[in-house]
Amino acid sequence: MTSSRIMRVGTVVLLWLAAAAGATAVGMAAVGMIGSDIFGSSQEPLTQAEVEQRLASPAATTDPTGSPSASPSPADPPPPSPSPSSTSSTAPPVAAERTINANGAGTVTARCGSDGVTVEVLYAAPAQGFEVDADDDEDDDHPQIKFENDAIEVEVRLRCVDGVVTDEIQQKTED
Numbered sequence: 001m002t003s004s005r006i007m008r009v010g011t012v013v014l015l016w017l018a019a020a021a022g023a024t025a026v027g028m029a030a031v032g033m034i035g036s037d038i039f040g041s042s043q044e045p046l047t048q049a050e051v052e053q054r055l056a057s058p059a060a061t062t063d064p065t066g067s068p069s070a071s072p073s074p075a076d077p078p079p080p081s082p083s084p085s086s087t088s089s090t091a092p093p094v095a096a097e098r099t100i101n102a103n104g105a106g107t108v109t110a111r112c113g114s115d116g117v118t119v120e121v122l123y124a125a126p127a128q129g130f131e132v133d134a135d136d137d138e139d140d141d142h143p144q145i146k147f148e149n150d151a152i153e154v155e156v157r158l159r160c161v162d163g164v165v166t167d168e169i170q171q172k173t174e175d
Contacts, residue, residue, distance in 0.1 A: 096111060096164075097109055097110070097111045097122060098110060098111065098164070098165040100156060100158075100165075100167045100169075102145075102147050102154045102156050102169055103154050103169060103171050104127060105126065105127055105130045105147035105149075105152065105154040105171075106124060106125055106126040106127045106130055106132060106147040106154075107124070107125050107127075108121060108123075108124045108125075108145050108156050108158070108167075109121075109122045109123050109124075110122055110143075110158050110165045111165060112160035112163050112164065112165055113160070116160055116162075116163045117160050118160065119142060119143055119158045119159065119160055119165060121134065121143050121145065121158070124145045124147075126147050127147070129149050130147045130148060130149045130152075130154075131147070131148050131149070132145060132146070132147055133145070133146040133147075133148060134146075142157060142158060142159050143157075143158050144156065144157050144158075145158075150174065151173060151174050152171060152172070152173055152174065153171070153172045153173075153174065154169065154170070154171045154172075155169070155170045155171075155172075156168075156169050157169075157170075
C-alpha cells in the first residue's frame with residue numbers, strides 16, 4: 001500500500017510541477033507580446049544612427065501607416081512645380097500663435113490679426129484655484145485678461161508690435 005501511495009503523491013507532484021511550468025510559460029509569452037500586435041511583429045525603437053540618418057534625409061516621407069517610405073532616387077523626375085497662374089497670393093499669411101504664462105495664474109494664447117495691430121485671443125486658461133475675466137470691449141485692439149483668486153490678481157495686457165504679440169503682466173495682491 002505504501003508504494004501505491006508514494007506513486008500517487010509522486011504523480012500529483014509531477015502534475016503540479018507541469019501545471020506550474022505551463023502557467024509560467026503562458027505568462028512569459030503574454031508579457032513578451034506586450035508592445036506587439038496579434039501576429040507577433042513589433043516595432044523596435046530606432047538606434048541613434050538611424051535617427052541621424054532619417055533626420056539628414058529631407059526627402060524622406062512617411063506613409064499613412066507611419067512607416068517611412070523610400071526617398072526618391074536622383075533618377076526620379078522632380079515633382080511638378082505649380083504654375084504662376086495656379087497659385088494665389090490673396091490669402092494673408094497666418095500669424096504665429098504665442099502662449100503667455102501669467103506668473104503661474106494661468107496661460108493666454110493669442111496671435112496678431114491680419115492687420116498686424118489687433119490681437120486675437122485664442123483662449124485663456126486659468127490655473128487651478130484661479131478664475132479668468134476677459135476684457136469684453138470689442139472696440140479695443142489691446143485686450144486685457146485678468147486671473148483672480150482670493151489673494152492675487154494678475155492682469156495680462158496684450159499688444160501687437162511688428163506683427164508679434166507682446167505682453168505686459170501686472171500682479172496685485174488682495175488686501
